[in-house]
């Protein structure tokens with residue numbers, strides 16, 4: 001499909017479609033119904049149950065954000081609930097401070113501890129991180145149980161009730177409003193966050209660090225942010241819990257509760273905001289019923305419900321790993337995003353280096369690069385020059401002292417048989433792998449030691465040999481990840497909904513690049529549903545969103561149909577005409593020969609030859625390399 005056809009097939013604004021406005025208003029309606037419950041003749045028992053569900057849901061929202069969305073497994077959520085609860089308990093009982101002041105103290109204590117623990121533990125990966133969360137979860141629990149000032153295992157009693165405008169909220173019915181107002185506000189805030197510039201970065205964390213970093217995203221910064229945010233949600237839950245129970249001891253903040261919060265998130269649908277409520281409700285109600293049924297059934301009392309929870313968790317992981325909310329969403333799918341960015345202001349283009357010679361390779365520039373010389377005068381220097389670039393994996397030298405350059409507005413092909421070192425060279429140029437030795441100069445700056453995201457910020461964008469995307473996000477959202485550096489809204493603005501103008505500009509740019517690449521009609525599709533060819537095109541659109549000076553494409557034509565390849569060639573030529581430089585790794589020789597200005601051929605990690613497509617086509621050495629014969 002050509003870009004023009006794609007534009008013509010853009011979906012109509014969804015708001016115009018009948019039936020969906022009710023679906024869109026459903027969360028607000030549900031919130032109104034929930035908040036009306038205390039004035040309805042709902043029995044006290046159910047109000048109390050709902051109070052607990054709301055309290056749990058607030059803490060589980062943190063687990064959803066941290067573990068379900070961000071992929072960082074934590075067993076320590078209960079410890080942060082405890083920090084929030086103990087801070088307010090101590091300050092209100094021993095220093096007679098107002099609970100509304102101690103709310104900020106609870107947040108500050110949990111936030112500070114989370115920040116410290118984040119810096120100590122979040123660089124760990126695999127099973128080390130969950131183990132670390134167990135360690136500090138246990139440590140905080142035993143601290144609460146052993147400090148005299150915290151009442152040891154007896155805890156703290158006579159915690160004052162919350163009061164609003166002089167009215168004490170002593171009963172469960174009046175506290176219901178506070179608990180559920182906080183829970184719903186937190187849910188709407190997290191929902192807004194996830195549908196934003198920082199939210200897309202957070203959602204990309206699950207897919208590893210390579211792709212987000214290549215889009216200029218500091219993955220560590222976002223990991224720390226969601227860790228702290230998750231702890232703050234836990235602290236609010238703890239603060240409410242303390243003034244709800246009016247007496248606390250360490251037991252609700254122990255490891256079994258840490259596991260239970262995780263269980264609620266998994267059962268509800270890890271990664272689903274409303275799954276936090278579904279999971280909290282399911283566990284609380286099940287626990288309650290089991291505490292009645294199991295002693296009757298077994299004829300003896302004990303914490304048998306924990307055994308049943310274990311079995312339910314195993315069954316959930318085995319048969320319904322995406323949880324309750326996934327089941328709800330399948331029957332009641334979320335409405336398509338309203339296209340509200342049509343009138344948004346265009347993003348400012350990135351400042352570009354001047355094209356050296358109107359789309360043609362300056363022979364002298366190419367020679368400089370070929371010789372690995374990077375000290376050419378600034379106005380004649382190539383856009384990128386690699387000199388003596390080397391990468392060793394243990395004893396294997398994957399790239400052996402390679403040098404080449406890319407001029408302004410030039411398309412360079414990097415070809416060679418399998419295992420020649422092309423992708424490794426790509427990774428060295430983009431900071432995905434550190435070079436063992438050698439130099440890379442981009443726009444006059446040395447970048448061989450720069451981080452991937454710093455290189456992206458300088459104006460180098462890339463695609464990957466094996467497509468890297470967030471399968472659960474739409475095509476539009478995936479592409480908008482590429483525009484991350486061109487937006488400025490942070491987490492607080494997103495939660496408060498103050499980022500919408502910025503967001504519209506980013507989405508407009510994402511749509512523009514999708515239309516350019518002929519994929520406008522697929523923008524609301526889940527990326528994971530696309531075939532490989534369109535996924536590759538989506539990666540190119542995402543890289544274009546960065547507005548790069550140099551675009552590195554790793555096998556862009558793989559998986560594309562003939563017509564799609566022709567359309568892609570046109571787009572890439574147009575990019576060159578606009579002054580962009582490109583480096584392509586590609587196995588499709590017709591594609592490479594028809595498109596590139598110059599080709600670098602690699603074999604066994606070294607540069608075999610470099611020349612025009614014609615020279616490379618006629619080279620016996622290249623033919624021998626591909627046929628595997630001596631040359």
Ligand SMILES: Nc1ncnc2c1ncn2[C@@H]1O[C@H](COP(=O)(O)OP(=O)(O)OP(=O)(O)O)[C@@H](O)[C@H]1O
Pocket residue numbers: 393396398416417418419420421422423424425465
């Ligand atoms: N992380 C790694 N650890 C060890 N060896 C590696 C690593 N990455 C690549 N290699 C090795 O380096 C060599 C070059 O690999 P590279 O992927 O760069 O080749 P390529 O030219 O891109 O091949 P292809 O066209 O098949 O993708 C290969 O022998 C490969 O096995």
